[in-house]
Amino acid sequence: MSVRDISRQYRRMGIKISHMGIYKWIAHYSKLGSEYVDKIVPRVGDWIRADEAFIRIAGKMNYLFSTMDDETRFWLIGEMADTKFQHQADKLLVSTVNMTQKTPRAFITDGLPAYAKSAKKVFGKETYHAFNVGINSKRTGRKIHPTNNVMERLNGEIRDREKVFRGLKKKDTPIIEGMRL
Numbered sequence: 001m002s003v004r005d006i007s008r009q010y011r012r013m014g015i016k017i018s019h020m021g022i023y024k025w026i027a028h029y030s031k032l033g034s035e036y037v038d039k040i041v042p043r044v045g046d047w048i049r050a051d052e053a054f055i056r057i058a059g060k061m062n063y064l065f066s067t068m069d070d071e072t073r074f075w076l077i078g079e080m081a082d083t084k085f086q087h088q089a090d091k092l093l094v095s096t097v098n099m100t101q102k103t104p105r106a107f108i109t110d111g112l113p114a115y116a117k118s119a120k121k122v123f124g125k126e127t128y129h130a131f132n133v134g135i136n137s138k139r140t141g142r143k144i145h146p147t148n149n150v151m152e153r154l155n156g157e158i159r160d161r162e163k164v165f166r167g168l169k170k171k172d173t174p175i176i177e178g179m180r181l
Contacts, residue, residue, distance in 0.1 A: 038099075045071030046105035048096060050115055051148060052084060053155035057168045064158065064176065065089065067096045068151055070108065075154060076100065078176060089118035103127060110148055 001009075003022040010017050047070035052063045057080075065087060066078040077095045081087040089112075097103060106128045109115040119129045158176075162168060168176070 041101050042069065042072070042074050042076070042099065044069035044074065044076075044100050044102070047071065047108060048076070048100075048104040048106070049108045049148065049151040050089070050092070051110055051151040051155060052081075052087075052112065053158050054084075055080075055158070055162050055168060057173075063087065065092050066151075066154070067092060068154060069100075070106075070150065073150060073154075080172075080176070084112070085114070087114050089114045090122060093118050093122040097122060106130060108148060108151075 003026070004019045006022050007017055007019040048067055049070055050065070050067045052065045054061050055064050056062070063081045063084050064078055065081060067076045068074065069076060076099055077092055079092045079095070103123050104127055107119050107123060108130045111131055116129060116131055119127060
């Protein structure tokens with residue numbers, strides 16, 4: 001539901017509030033919520049997933065790089081970038097380690113080269129990096145390779161929400177942070 005739809009819904013109930021009032025409410029409570037959530041050290045498992053999703057901002061394509069805990073499906077960090085292939089994932093992974101206060105045993109990503117370089121640099125050699133995983137599981141003998149379905153589902157949720165807004169207007173919008181909460 002867009003902020004204008006929410007405003008119309010309130011108007012039907014006899015409450016007058018503009019769409020900007022709704023947006024400011026989202027901005028205010030997203031900031032409060034993220035300040036609270038950022039102080040909490042999440043109890044995460046040993047596997048971390050990372051992926052990128054394209055998002056329209058002011059009519060231009062941008063990318064939201066994000067990490068997620070595999071066990072709890074908690075969205076850890078989201079970072080905006082202008083391009084996909086020139087993005088350095090170091091900052092994203094360092095922020096993930098700082099937030100979780102531990103290095104993952106396994107790191108699952110798609111085939112983007114930035115993840116491989118940054119994973120070695122930030123996580124070290126002890127972390128297993130399952131890269132080039134897609135939506136379909138590949139079976140070799142008895143081993144089942146991990147898929148990135150969980151992360152792709154999060155990306156789908158983000159795209160569905162962004163579609164309602166017909167693209168976002170600015171990079172540092174509180175809407176993204178509100179989705180994270």
